[in-house]
Amino acid sequence: MAVNSPFVIVGAGLAGAKAAEALRERGFDGPLVLVGDEHERPYERPPLSKEYLQGASPREDVYVHSRDWYEDNGVELRLGVPVTSLDPGGHAVTLADGSSLPFAKLLLATGSSPRRLPVPGENLDGVHYLRRLADSDRLKETFRTASRIVVIGGGWIGLETTAAARSADVQVTLVEAAELPLLGVLGREAAEVFAGLHTEHGVDLRCGTHVTEITGEDGHVSGVRLRGGERIEADAVIVGVGITPDTGLAVQAGLDVEDGIRVDAALRSSHPDIWAAGDVACALHPLLGRHIRVEHWANALHQPATAARSMLGEDVSYGRLPYFFTDQYDLGMEYTGHTGPGGYDQVVFRGSTARREFIAFWLRERRVLAGMNVNVWEVTDPIRTLVTSGLPVEVAKLADVGVPLTEVFAEG
Numbered sequence: 001m002a003v004n005s006p007f008v009i010v011g012a013g014l015a016g017a018k019a020a021e022a023l024r025e026r027g028f029d030g031p032l033v034l035v036g037d038e039h040e041r042p043y044e045r046p047p048l049s050k051e052y053l054q055g056a057s058p059r060e061d062v063y064v065h066s067r068d069w070y071e072d073n074g075v076e077l078r079l080g081v082p083v084t085s086l087d088p089g090g091h092a093v094t095l096a097d098g099s100s101l102p103f104a105k106l107l108l109a110t111g112s113s114p115r116r117l118p119v120p121g122e123n124l125d126g127v128h129y130l131r132r133l134a135d136s137d138r139l140k141e142t143f144r145t146a147s148r149i150v151v152i153g154g155g156w157i158g159l160e161t162t163a164a165a166r167s168a169d170v171q172v173t174l175v176e177a178a179e180l181p182l183l184g185v186l187g188r189e190a191a192e193v194f195a196g197l198h199t200e201h202g203v204d205l206r207c208g209t210h211v212t213e214i215t216g217e218d219g220h221v222s223g224v225r226l227r228g229g230e231r232i233e234a235d236a237v238i239v240g241v242g243i244t245p246d247t248g249l250a251v252q253a254g255l256d257v258e259d260g261i262r263v264d265a266a267l268r269s270s271h272p273d274i275w276a277a278g279d280v281a282c283a284l285h286p287l288l289g290r291h292i293r294v295e296h297w298a299n300a301l302h303q304p305a306t307a308a309r310s311m312l313g314e315d316v317s318y319g320r321l322p323y324f325f326t327d328q329y330d331l332g333m334e335y336t337g338h339t340g341p342g343g344y345d346q347v348v349f350r351g352s353t354a355r356r357e358f359i360a361f362w363l364r365e366r367r368v369l370a371g372m373n374v375n376v377w378e379v380t381d382p383i384r385t386l387v388t389s390g391l392p393v394e395v396a397k398l399a400d401v402g403v404p405l406t407e408v409f410a411e412g
């Protein structure tokens with residue numbers, strides 16, 4: 001390692017940019033390099049499937065910092081150049097332009113990439129994946145010209161792009177392999193709310209089936225074929241079948257990797273001078289007592305401050321509960337907490353699912369693991385308190401909108 005080697009951050013997304021900000025805020029005044037393979041300076045992705053895609057917010061709003069911020073804060077931004085290899089022993093990374101960059105400490109914030117759909121026709125013109133700003137621009141253009149599209153995958157991205165397409169008056173057929181969109185993440189009752197929302201907005205929902213082929217004419221999408229042979233015509237296809245963390249550098253460098261880069265509660269990897277944060281990190285969560293990888297905006301927003309402090313030698317740990325949100329048509333939702341499929345034994349609703357104004361709680365042994373508020377606001381703090389307390393609740397009170405959420409704990 002050279003004398004006065006910089007701190008290097010690989011991945012100029014939200015997590016990378018917030019880490020640079022946090023390092024400066026915590027007083028780090030040494031050289032700092034932020035390397036990204038995209039040509040855009042760091043931006044936030046949630047608007048790409050929502051207000052930006054719908055033309056309701058300007059491009060300038062997506063960026064994490066102003067153009068000048070990097071220079072003003074002494075952050076060397078190297079864009080459009082992927083890091084191709086990592087040598088932990090030699091404390092250096094190699095960039096695609098052949099240059100080598102030494103580091104004193106390194107943060108991997110490489111995020112994740114869309115999972116490809118392994119069917120014939122996947123490479124046809126008119127098949128879209130949504131991750132980058134340019135993808136959103138292409139989709140926006142597609143919504144202007146297409147009259148019918150097929151969306152493959154009823155997860156968050158699939159549903160949000162469906163809502164955006166419907167708002168642009170494009171006909172949508174949504175194909176989901178499970179019985180309902182979001183069934184695996186939310187369970188049946190809550191998933192039904194989202195299914196109802198989309199059918200009411202005119203979406204042709206095809207669940208319990210899957211696409212076996214994307215068909216084309218002259219190299220351009222013409223539709224999809226479903227298991228069983230049915231063909232659905234389409235001018236474009238959007239694939240949203242999940243993401244995979246970009247762990248390539250970590251794997252090549254021999255770091256511990258298992259569903260993301262394994263890091264401790266201070267976000268330090270199995271190498272003492274390498275940290276990870278954001279979508280790519282599978283972090284030990286002190287409250288949950290296990291490693292989790294969170295593919296959501298709030299995690300990429302908050303984890304970097306902990307990583308930065310840890311890089312500066314502070315004794316810290318990241319214990320925030322996972323939080324995410326979605327907006328679809330007139331439905332706004334926030335979800336706080338964490339529960340895997342089958343991790344709960346009861347779902348309790350408070351409010352009206354029919355009016356789509358409710359909070360759903362996932363419980364195990366009467367303890368709240370997670371809460372999802374739909375068109376009900378200002379309840380994230382009490383939900384967080386219910387989860388972090390680990391105390392049992394009285395289910396009848398939890399379900400009763402008349403009882404404040406601060407008064408639902410079981411007595412005795």
Ligand SMILES: Cc1cc2nc3c(=O)[nH]c(=O)nc-3n(C[C@H](O)[C@H](O)[C@H](O)COP(=O)(O)OP(=O)(O)OC[C@H]3O[C@@H](n4cnc5c(N)ncnc54)[C@H](O)[C@@H]3O)c2cc1C
Pocket residue numbers: 010011012013014015016035036037038044045046047048049081082083084109110111112130131132157246249277278279280294295296297298300323324325326327
């Ligand atoms: C369309 C869309 C909508 C979303 N909506 C929501 C939402 O409503 N709510 C929510 O909670 N979350 C949402 N998310 C998820 C959220 O945006 C992510 O969790 C967040 O972007 C993760 O940030 P990150 O910085 O960890 O990774 P990323 O944003 O993926 O950034 C990582 C960056 O590193 C770059 N990179 C990777 N490998 C290398 C390399 N070897 N060299 C150099 N650079 C590299 C990547 O190209 C990328 O620019 C959405 C995501 C998408 C795509």
